[in-house]
Amino acid sequence: MKIVSVTDNQEMSKKAAEIIRELVLRKPDAVLGLATGGTPEGTYQQLVKDHQENGTSYRSIRTVNLDEYAGIDPKDPNSYYAYMKQHFFDHVDLPDGQYFLPNGLDTSKEACMRYDALIDSLGGVDLQLLGIGRNGHIGFNEPGSSLTLGTHVVKLTESTRHANARYFGSIEDVPTEAVTMGIGTILKSRKILLIASGEEKADALGKLVLANRADSRFPASALTQHKNVIIIADEAALSQTKVSKD
Numbered sequence: 412m413k414i415v416s417v418t419d420n421q422e423m424s425k426k427a428a429e430i431i432r433e434l435v436l437r438k439p440d441a442v443l444g445l446a447t448g449g450t451p452e453g454t455y456q457q458l459v460k461d462h463q464e465n466g467t468s469y470r471s472i473r474t475v476n477l478d479e480y481a482g483i484d485p486k487d488p489n490s491y492y493a494y495m496k497q498h499f500f501d502h503v504d505l506p507d508g509q510y511f512l513p514n515g516l517d518t519s520k521e522a523c524m525r526y527d528a529l530i531d532s533l534g535g536v537d538l539q540l541l542g543i544g545r546n547g548h549i550g551f552n553e554p555g556s557s558l559t560l561g562t563h564v565v566k567l568t569e570s571t572r573h574a575n576a577r578y579f580g581s582i583e584d585v586p587t588e589a590v591t592m593g594i595g596t597i598l599k600s601r602k603i604l605l606i607a608s609g610e611e612k613a614d615a616l617g618k619l620v621l622a623n624r625a626d627s628r629f630p631a632s633a634l635t636q637h638k639n640v641i642i643i644a645d646e647a648a649l650s651q652t653k654v655s656k657d
């Protein structure tokens with residue numbers, strides 16, 4: 412795992428966007444694995460700015476998202492589909508029909524298998540963007556998840572529901588389940604870019620930097636099994652590690 416230490420959220424977002432942009436320019440039909448949450452918002456902002464100012468094109472790009480809440484209609488403003496439209500899809504020239512998310516309204520085993528088959532049919536993910544949950548979850552793979560599964564339905568932990576409640580009216584409105592790419596799916600990506608910002612991620616980052624083997628109690632540790640992982644984290648997120656700014 413390569414760790415890049417940056418000053419703050421803005422520098423993290425710029426560096427992450429630069430890596431994505433380079434791939435898009437080098438491979439105009441790349442498959443991007445995308446993530447949601449507060450952390451990648453700045454990265455999408457940078458990519459949109461770059462598209463507007465420099466014309467970087469997404470015409471032939473395909474994207475697949477990590478996860479979606481179960482039981483939430485894509486039209487619901489709290490869906491990850493709506494998040495992606497709002498932060499990225501509606502502002503670049505990525506054609507409709509070239510972006511995919513798990514379907515929160517069809518959580519059947521068949522639908523999950525179809526999502527993995529879709530990713531394979533696109534040729535696999537070139538670059539998977541990841542955030543990290545405070546408890547070390549990636550996608551929605553909560554502690555205790557199998558580290559080999561493909562896309563599947565998960566029960567969200569109360570800590571994750573509380574952390575994500577800021578987007579909903581109240582905690583009762585936060586779904587209890589989600590559909591997520593499994594760690595098995597994530598590890599198939601050719602490259603993984605994990606971004607983290609802020610003190611509330613310091614615990615998780617501290618554990619991740621020290622991890623030397625995959626342990627299902629801390630799902631992000633599965634990244635130790637992948638050969639091409641870059642972590643871009645700011646000083647606050649790295650405050651419990653010995654990694655210092657380059």
Ligand SMILES: N[C@@H]1[C@@H](O)[C@H](O)[C@@H](COP(=O)(O)O)O[C@@H]1O
Pocket residue numbers: 446447448449450451477478541542543544545549550551571575
């Ligand atoms: N499913 C998402 C994850 O993909 C994300 O990495 C995590 C951290 O979110 P945030 O970036 O808002 O801290 O939250 C959610 O649970």
